[in-house]
Amino acid sequence: MRIAGDAATTERLVELAKRRGFYFPANEVYGGVAGFYTYGPEGAGLKRNIESAWRDRFVTREGHMEIESPTVTPEAVFEASGHLDTFDDMIIECPDCGASHRADHLVEDATGIEDAESVGTERVAELIADHDLACPECGAGLAGEAVSAFNLMFETAIGPGSSQPAYLRPETAQGMFVEFPQLSEYARNQLPFGVAQIGRGYRNEISPRRSLIRVRELTMAELEHFVDPETDDPPIERVADVELRLYPAAEQGSEDGEYVQATVGEAIERGIVESEWIAYYLGLARRWYERIGVNTDRFRYRQHLPGELSHYAADCWDAEAELGGNWVEVTGFAYRSDYDLAHHAAASGADFSVFEPYDEPQTVERPSVDPDMSALGPEFGARAGAVVEALEDLAARDPAAFEGETVTVEIEGESASEGGDGSASEAHEVPTEAANFAVREVTKTGERVTPHVVEPAFGVGRLVYTVLEHTLRTDEVDGEARTYLALEPELAPTFVGVFPLMDRDGLGERARELAAELREAGFSVTYDDSGNIGRRYRRQDEVGTPFCATVDYETVEGAAAGGTVTLRERDSTVQVRLPIGELTDRLAALRSGAIDFDGLVAEYGRVETEPESESESNPESDPTPGA
RNA sequence: GCGCCGGUGGUCUAGUGGUAGGACAUGAGCUUCCCAAGCUCAUAGCCCGGGUUCAAUUCCCGGCCGGCGCACCA
16 A cells, blocks of 8 residues: 655655664675665664563563574474475566566466466476466566576575575574474463564565665564463453554455554454454554554554465454555564464474363263274284274264174275275174273363464564654754654663763863763763764754753852753753752653653753744654555 | 666765765864854765776676665565
8 A cells, every 4th residue: 555655754764874873784895785784883772672672561571481593494394384385486587578477376377277386397387388378467478488486585504515404584483383392391381371582584585675674684573472272361451442543354455445443342342353362462562662652643453365364374463654655564463373383293293282181170971992902913913903993983983883792893905005996995893892892981181282373573673664764853943953863762772962061171071970970870871072062962862862961060060069960851952950969860760751851840940041942843644544 | 586767975965088076974173151153174985897998987788786666575
């Protein structure tokens, strides 16, 4: 979907990001490679703070566990996960118009063959030639054109020579699935439990675009919540009243599709969001986005269309942010069911299930046999095992068969495996006594469950970008244009700037001391004595530093009485003057959210300087569907 | 990967077949008692490779990078 674009903002942001050290293309002195970025000092700080805020919300406060698994992953993992198949697109290129097409799809459409991908690129190329297929774009013949496999995973090899093939992981999730047996043991085999990971993933994108939005190496913050689909419910009451702006699949399909505004509770009740678990995380995340400064007017939850779903997903909602006029996915909330664990169980042979005891042991009467092998063994020899299986099967199916002196079972004959006449079963008579048939009481204390997986997967780089774009503001201060980032104090790479009003008469020394004290107290501090005071405020504004403390003559002249400093707030440019000895505590309170700057103004009064001009933020775009 | 457009100090840009000028930013200093002021000085640039040419940042070809469109986006 397109909405009225704001490419100017994007340009301004990219320029600022590079100039101020947020992020920039990596390896530029060697020409660079598309899709790789280096986070500069400010960007690395911002990214780290976003990761910390995520960890705080989705790991610590939820009581989940965090792990770190390798990025280099052996091929077998992706065979089992389905990534090898679904990542491997067959591409054929039109020699005339240059359009790329899915070669397997062309063959499937023309021949009715299903799953053409499975026959290999060479055979698909042959089929295209045999059927004389043409380019759907321009009609040029495609016969003789090469069919290439394009895999979006980065390939590598472990060890020397033609050793073990491996891939850089395209998502951190597989690391958590593969280690499930260990993690389940750690969780004392108690469902539900959540495993999180913040780490790098790699996707060999065909065409990296738009700055940090589509890159080839990305940081993901993923949570895999393992639940028993029958018995585990989320603590929905915690988020039931969170308002969501939803864009369900049904609305996307219709011409005049509209957003649905609903609380989490209503969304479940009205069946808009099917999974309560997904709904729970939509609510949790909605609050978190607000906490980190995402503009909620430029934010929505969009349900995946059926054809859009990943191979593993049963249902999926994306959190989307409006960026530069486009809706961009910043988080996927996928209900992965037991897809991953079941596939890894089947492929590896390991146990990916959890034993779930019943509240009460269940006792059932079950007809069963307990065959006397000392009798059956000598009689049936190698086939005794098959006979026993047939007896067990028959007991469950037809207990009445055991009423006579003998019981007749049919087992597959030897000729069956040779594909002979197809009806090669052998009938055998077994003395009922040897079958030892009885209706027995069987007590079951629980059952093994393969957990389902609820996965909120966040793109950290996209969040960095979203926070930057959504907090980028311009206004006027005393008639001068100003650019600033209205970053939440929690996220700001630098928490406080410390300046001497002028670098003389001991102001510089005192300011350096103050900066050192604040650093000692654990704050991220920038010291700056270059240029006039206004210039220094502007520098900090541009990187989103929320507070600046300035040492002036009242600081040093009033030293006997403790001295005072001014503290200036970024968005309003309002200053207060407070005793220097109280600064550390006050900043800590501001950081923790215990007080806000208005509280400080109420307490200490506002410092009047030159006439202030009204601050006015950028007009925000107002995205609506169908625009 | 295809098509169109582009690539000049850190950033934004002017300009040229004889290797470049500005603005902002940055550094040093002067000035200045709180919001990008002024003055002086300084640092710093033609994306890479090939071709044409006496000479290429400029023209041609290829590559790389960026923006947009197509395709792709598990």
